[in-house]
Amino acid sequence: xxxxxxxxxxxxxxxxxxxxxxxxxxxxxxxxxxxxxxxxxxxxxxxxxxxxxxxxxxxxxxxxxxxxxxxxxxxxxxxxxxxxxxxxxxxxxxxxxxxxxxxxxxxxxxxxxxxxxxxxxxxxxxxxxxxxxxxxxxxxxxxxxxxxxxxxxxxxxxxxxxxxxxxxxxxxxxxxxxxxxxxxxxxxxxxxxxxxxxxxxxxxxxxxxxxxxxxxxxxxxxxxxxxxxxxxxxxxxxxxxxxxxxxxxxxxxxxxxxxxxxxxxxxxxxxxxxxxxxxxxxxxxxxxxxxxxxxxxxxxxxxxxxxxxxxx
Numbered sequence: 001x002x003x004x005x006x007x008x009x010x011x012x013x014x015x016x017x018x019x020x021x022x023x024x025x026x027x028x029x030x031x032x033x034x035x036x037x038x039x040x041x042x043x044x045x046x047x048x049x050x051x052x053x054x055x056x057x058x059x060x061x062x063x064x065x066x067x068x069x070x071x072x073x074x075x076x077x078x079x080x081x082x083x084x085x086x087x088x089x090x091x092x093x094x095x096x097x098x099x100x101x102x103x104x105x106x107x108x109x110x111x112x113x114x115x116x117x118x119x120x121x122x123x124x125x126x127x128x129x130x131x132x133x134x135x136x137x138x139x140x141x142x143x144x145x146x147x148x149x150x151x152x153x154x155x156x157x158x159x160x161x162x163x164x165x166x167x168x169x170x171x172x173x174x175x176x177x178x179x180x181x182x183x184x185x186x187x188x189x190x191x192x193x194x195x196x197x198x199x200x201x202x203x204x205x206x207x208x209x210x211x212x213x214x215x216x217x218x219x220x221x222x223x224x225x226x227x228x229x230x231x232x233x234x235x236x237x238x239x240x241x242x243x244x245x246x247x248x249x250x251x252x253x254x255x256x257x258x259x260x261x262x263x264x265x266x267x268x269x270x271x272x273x274x275x276x277x278x279x280x281x282x283x284x285x286x287x288x289x290x291x292x293x294x295x296x297x298x299x300x301x302x303x304x305x306x307x308x309x310x311x312x
Contacts, residue, residue, distance in 0.1 A: 017162070017164075020163045021163075032114055035110075037116065040139045041056075043060075044153070051083030052069070052071035056071055057151055059179050062179045074090075083135065085101075085175055088120070093200060096209065098181070098184065099178065100197035101175065101193070102119065102176045102177065102189070111187050112188060113141060117180065120135060120138075121135070121169055122172040122176070136151065136158075141162070147159050148160050182205070183215065191224065195226050195227060232244045235247055242272065244268045245274075249265055259293065259296060262282070262284045263295055266279075266296070266299045269281060283300065
C-alpha cells in the first residue's frame with residue numbers, strides 16, 4: 001500500500017527535532033530570521049547523480065565555471081549509484097575551490113547561509129532500513145516559519161519543514177560541506193579542522209591559490225605554526241623568497257622550538273644571500289635536535305660552501 005507507506009514515512013519524519021526546537025526557541029542573535037540566496041545557480045540532476053549536480057551548483061556559486069557532467073567521473077560511483085562524501089570534498093579541491101566539512105550543527109549550517117554561502121548537505125529521504133541518500137544545496141531558511149529552502153533534485157526551490165530536514169539530515173550524522181574561493185574561510189569552522197582542510201587544499205592547488213588560503217587562515221589564527229609554515233612553503237614554491245623568509249621568521253619567532261621553521265628559514269635566507277642570518281638559523285635548528293637535525297646540518301654545510309664562494 002504505497003499511500004500507507006508514504007504516511008508512515010511522514011509520521012516518522014515529523015517527530016522531535018532537537019536542534020530545530022532549540023534553535024527556533026532561542027535563536028542566535030547574529031542570525032537573521034530569514035535568508036534566501038536567490039542567485040544560487042540551479043542544475044537539475046540526472047538519475048542517481050545528485051552528487052555531481054549539487055557540487056556543480058556549489059562550485060558555480062563560489063565563482064567556478066564547472067559543468068555537472070564534468071564532475072560525474074570525479075565523484076559518481078556506478079556500483080553505488082551515488083557519490084561518497086570524501087570524493088565530493090576532493091572534487092571540490094580538484095576544481096579549484098577550498099572545500100571542507102562544517103560542524104554537525106544546524107546553527108552552523110544556517111550561519112554559513114546567512115554569510116552568503118550555500119551549503120551542500122547529505123540526507124536520507126527514506127527510512128534507515130531502506131536508505132535513499134540524496135545530496136542537495138541549502139540556499140535559505142525562515143526561522144519564523146520553520147522552513148529550510150533547498151536546490152534539490154529536479155526542484156529549483158524546495159521548501160522543507162526544518163524539523164523534517166533535521167531528521168533526514170541526521171541520518172548522515174549531520175554531514176555538510178562548503179566550497180569557497182581561495183582566501184575565504186567558513187564562518188563557523190574551528191582551527192584544527194581548518195588546518196587539516198588547508199593542508200589538503202595545498203596538495204591539489206597551484207601555489208598562488210594555496211598561498212591565499214593559508215594567508216586567510218593565518219589572519220584568523222595568527223599563532224598557528226602549521227599555517228605559518230604553509231604560507232612560507234607556498235610563497236617559496238611560487239618563487240617569492242622574500243615572502244617565504246618573512247613567513248618562516250614569523251613561525252620561528254612564535255615557535256622557537258620548531259626545527260623545521262628554523263631550517264626552512266635558513267635555506268631561504270641563504271638563497272637570498274643573507275648568509276650570516278642563514279647560518280644563525282641553521283645553527284639554531286641543529287641545536288634543537290630531533291628528526292630535522294640531519295637536514296639542518298646539510299643546510300649549514302651548503303651555507304658554508306656559499307660563504308667560501310663569497311670570500312673568493
